[in-house]
Amino acid sequence: MGAHLCSEAALPRMGPTPVSLVWLPQQRGGARAVGPEERMSAGHQGSQDGQATGEALRFHAAARGAQVRMDEQGRTALRGASFRDGIVFSQRPVRPGERVALRVLRHEPGWYGGLRVGFTRLDPARMAAPGLPPFVCPDLEEQSPTWAAVLPESSVRAGNVVCFWVNHRGWLFAKVNAARPLLLRKDVLLGSPLWAVMDVYGTTKAIELLDSGASPCVTATLGVPGQKAEPEPKALPGEECIICFHCAADTRFVPCGHPHFCSSCAWRIFEDTAKCPMCRWQIEGVAAVQPPRTGEGS
Numbered sequence: 001m002g003a004h005l006c007s008e009a010a011l012p013r014m015g016p017t018p019v020s021l022v023w024l025p026q027q028r029g030g031a032r033a034v035g036p037e038e039r040m041s042a043g044h045q046g047s048q049d050g051q052a053t054g055e056a057l058r059f060h061a062a063a064r065g066a067q068v069r070m071d072e073q074g075r076t077a078l079r080g081a082s083f084r085d086g087i088v089f090s091q092r093p094v095r096p097g098e099r100v101a102l103r104v105l106r107h108e109p110g111w112y113g114g115l116r117v118g119f120t121r122l123d124p125a126r127m128a129a130p131g132l133p134p135f136v137c138p139d140l141e142e143q144s145p146t147w148a149a150v151l152p153e154s155s156v157r158a159g160n161v162v163c164f165w166v167n168h169r170g171w172l173f174a175k176v177n178a179a180r181p182l183l184l185r186k187d188v189l190l191g192s193p194l195w196a197v198m199d200v201y202g203t204t205k206a207i208e209l210l211d212s213g214a215s216p217c218v219t220a221t222l223g224v225p226g227q228k229a230e231p232e233p234k235a236l237p238g239e240e241c242i243i244c245f246h247c248a249a250d251t252r253f254v255p256c257g258h259p260h261f262c263s264s265c266a267w268r269i270f271e272d273t274a275k276c277p278m279c280r281w282q283i284e285g286v287a288a289v290q291p292p293r294t295g296e297g298s
């Protein structure tokens with residue numbers, strides 16, 4: 001399965017990173033076979049599921065890779081030596097739609113590839129840390145119902161805020177600072193509690209979990225020096241987005257082609273339901289279009 005985003009770069013290497021990650025649809029889709037090794041996930045029902053789902057996210061204190069050191073609050077995770085054994089989990093399940101927000105604290109050059117993020121059905125409370133494999137991708141994925149992806153290396157520099165979530169269709173998204181969301185994969189199986197899993201891998205040396213409870217996505221409100229959200233163009237009469245009636249309609253949905261939405265509204269629809277409001281067709285992507293200008297015909 002060569003298209004698997006996670007299967008690249010299991011070994012450290014020097015040199016530039018070919019970024020293969022795109023937000024456009026992957027054809028992989030569908031249910032993912034659960035690996036034969038159910039041992040690690042056995043009995044995940046009924047532990048702490050559902051309880052304390054409003055509690056701030058921390059790293060699970062016990063289930064962590066052999067190289068991970070944490071602060072007492074479980075908010076920061078630092079990988080010691082090597083590029084591997086950096087797996088960490090959230091201490092509680094994360095609901096579909098709930099954002100997991102983190103900041104990259106330290107970047108260590110000299111490795112190939114960085115942070116991996118995703119979700120797993122493994123209950124970290126029922127896992128023995130020595131049993132953890134060195135990598136989320138591909139090891140933990142092969143051993144358990146886990147869905148993760150590699151983030152583009154350019155997006156996981158120190159200081160960047162990364163937010164990731166699974167939507168109600170099982171699509172895994174990530175968002176870096178104020179950039180547009182990246183669709184990472186579309187095959188996360190819902191229906192059981194999902195814990196966030198992160199691999200503090202390679203060039204990503206340390207991360208910090210952020211509070212995302214106050215905002216639908218913390219990256220929308222957290223400023224990062226030198227990077228700000230693109231200003232929304234104010235629409236001319238007749239060219240407004242039909243959702244917000246303020247910004248210019250400058251996108252169209254792929255594949256149905258329906259325009260009439262500004263990029264903010266289009267992306268929000270894509271993230272939330274991924275259904276075109278005009279025709280209910282499934283949205284696979286959002287394309288930019290130039291709004292018609294004065295002097296052009298219809």
Ligand SMILES: [Zn+2]
Pocket residue numbers: 241242243244245246247261262263264265266
């Ligand atoms: Zn709009």
Ligand SMILES: [Zn+2]
Pocket residue numbers: 253256257258276277278279280281
């Ligand atoms: Zn449509």
